[in-house]
Amino acid sequence: MEALKQFAPFILMFVVIYLFMIRPQMKKQKQEKKFGEDLKRGDKIVTKSGIHGKIVELNTNDNTCVIETLAGKLKLERSAISMEMSQKLNTPVKEEKK
Incomplete structure (x- = not known):
């Protein structure tokens, strides 16, 4: 339980970075790829x-x-x-x- 409390800020930071930076970038890349294929x-x-x-x-x-x-x-x-x-x-x- 003590180890989980120590790593909780890092886990939370990773989740926030994923939701606000990595996931939208991946979504945009998929849209651009589809746009290029649909030309x-x-x-x-x-x-x-x-x-x-x-x-x-x-x-x-x-x-x-x-x-x-x-x-x-x-x-x-x-x-x-x-x-x-x-x-x-x-x-x-x-x-x-x-």
Whole structure:
């Protein structure tokens, strides 16, 4: 019983770290992986560096995609595509009623 009291703060600290740091990060990684797998031709995307474009070609064997921008075509890794910014770009904007 005495040993349990000594380790209780460490156990509690581990539980808190798991619930507030590790678990949400794992959930976000799963969402990003699913987003990368669900990409298809014609999707409008934004890269993590801020490049806007439309997917022209997807390569599953080397995990890359070719996007078309106003400057031309670029070949990028799928991991370079920002999930949050791409979803924000594709959601319709609601107009305010006056």
